[in-house]
Amino acid sequence: MRWLDWNNATEAERAAALARPAARIDRALRDRVIEILDDVAAKGAAAVDEWALEIDGAAVRKLDAGAISRAAEGALNKADRAAVIAARDAVTRFHEAVRPKDSPRIETVPGIECQRVWRPLDTVGLYIPGGTAPLLSTLIMLVIPARIAGVRRIAAVTPPDKDGELPPVIAAAAELCGLEEIWLAGGAQAVAAMAYGAGMPRCDKIFGPGNAWVAEAKRQASQRPGGPAIDMPAGPSELMVIADASADPDIVAADLLSQAEHDPYAQIVLAAEGEAVAHAVQDALARQIDMLPRGEIARASLAEGLAIIVSSADEAAAAAEAYAPEHLSLNIENADAMAARITRAGTVFIGAYASESFGDYCAGPNHVLPTDGAARAWSGLSVDSFMRAMTLQTVTARGARDLAPTAARLARLEGLEAHARAAEFRR
Structure with missing residues (x-):
């Protein structure tokens, strides 16, 4: 894995380290x-x-x-x-x-009633x-x-x-x-x-x-x-784990490997609070990777992975917000407090017991999630992804009479006389 000291890196160095690989579509x-x-x-x-x-x-x-x-x-x-x-x-x-x-x-x-409905x-x-x-x-x-x-x-x-x-x-x-x-x-x-x-x-x-x-x-x-x-833009799957001294290195490594075995291009990021945590996780990765049937795939993914050394929860949260991961695992003390600060992630796993694998299979929320930084603006799949919203507008005679002058005046400010007349005919 590549290493980055968050506190001593420039903004440009941070951005370069967190950038996804260039599109592989030749x-x-x-x-x-x-x-x-x-x-x-x-x-x-x-x-x-x-x-x-x-x-x-x-x-x-x-x-x-x-x-x-x-x-x-x-x-x-x-x-x-x-x-x-x-x-x-x-x-x-x-x-x-x-x-x-x-x-x-x-x-x-x-006299004007409006409603938003789903179909x-x-x-x-x-x-x-x-x-x-x-x-x-x-x-x-x-x-x-x-x-x-x-x-x-x-x-x-x-x-x-x-x-x-x-x-x-x-x-x-x-x-x-x-x-x-x-x-x-x-x-x-x-x-x-x-x-x-x-x-x-x-x-x-x-x-x-x-x-x-x-x-x-x-x-x-x-x-x-x-x-x-x-549904959403698609890219390689990705996992960011934030770990502090309270985290079990073997659990952190297992989570990272669970994502790395997807394919060689899977994006793996560790934000470790202190170098000691990062070294412990790296040792655990080395112990576990040879046990995996898809170990070579995981090894290729980890070779392009990133370990970010942070000195505080604030720095870890800043790194997560800058990266906007598909999956974010918070294997730290006070994980709930950090989760409340996160605004850019497909899904967040809170605490040491929250395995990313649970989310992949059987926790309940959807595992089809935005990748490649799309979590800055996109949401994961849900029921509303299979629906569309529209509005209904009901107007009574009184509502038309009272609203027509306002609509007509605004239409004429825009130079749209037919709009104004369509409103005034309702009077």
């Missing part, structure tokens, strides 16, 4: 995604199948609820099934509690990553809030496994979450299919993490005329 990848989207826009489902055969070795295939159920048979033993159900239920409880509610009707002036999106697309790790947890995190929101149609895609089939654990999670249709498709071609309705429903919004191809396809599709909205 020109060839970007151009290839353009080619795929253009091809699907022109030729529809046939183009999706052509690209799927070239990239995945199998044409796109739809599985309905019955096929999903058959694929799920025997996928989970009793204990594994109970774990999936426990995660599903915790995610359900949290998201049901935070479902946005319509505002009361507000009389802004006599579900009509059709959404969910990308469930596969590849080296079939992420059944992402399926739970996407399907549950979509269903609670009341989305009419949920179209999910996931890459086929090495045998060209639906990964059984994905099938089992889909069945337990009530998902009724999945298309076996991955990569940019799957995003294009959802964006253009090529062989599957045309989606109003596309959700879910993925590799660089998926992220770039989502970005490009959302910027095309009439293209779908997307």
Whole structure:
């Protein structure tokens, strides 16, 4: 890991150390995604199948609820099934509690009542990553809030496994979450299919993490005329841990490694209160990393990681606010007090017992979160991500009579006579 002494670093040095790596989307990848989207826009489902055969070795295939159920048979033993159900239920409880509610009707002036109401999106697309790790947890995190929101149609895609089939654990999670249709498709071609309705429903919004191809396809599709909205900008997963002398170095190291094993580009940051804490965590990392099946991936991530040496909780909080991490773990004394000061993070884990893994799987809040500094402005996924808000305005005869002069005068100040007349006709 790289080291930075926060107190002795200049503002420029701090900014440089906290900067995410330059975008890894090379020109060839970007151009290839353009080619795929253009091809699907022109030729529809046939183009999706052509690209799927070239990239995945199998044409796109739809599985309905019955096929999903058959694929799920025997996928989970009793204990594994109970774990999936426990995660599903915790995610359900949290998201049901935070479902946005319509505002009361507000009389802004006599005779004018206004209200903000929420409506579900009509059709959404969910990308469930596969590849080296079939992420059944992402399926739970996407399907549950979509269903609670009341989305009419949920179209999910996931890459086929090495045998060209639906990964059984994905099938089992889909069945337990009530998902009724999945298309076996991955990569940019799957995003294009959802964006253009090529062989599957045309989606109003596309959700879910993925590799660089998926992220770039989502970005490009959302910027095309009439293209779908997307959940949020996507980048490598990231974790920042703030640790003081009260923290167990083995726990801090385990948390950092849990994120580092995602992929070589995962962003790992430690803010340690004193060099002794940082050295203890570094020693624990060295002890633990050789025990991991994905140790080489974790090692590559840690090689680009950052250890920030701070001398106080104030400095640690300042570093966290400057970085705006996807995940922030507070393994310190008085963690609640620091959490109250944090304004820029996807999610915050408070105290030594709060493992980031709990949030990834089964604590309840969503694990689809803003990365790459987007937590400065973006929120993590929730039920409202699958809804849109609109306002209702009810005007009585009295309200129109009283408000028309004000509206007309303001319209004429802007030089918009038709606006003024439309208001005055109501009198």
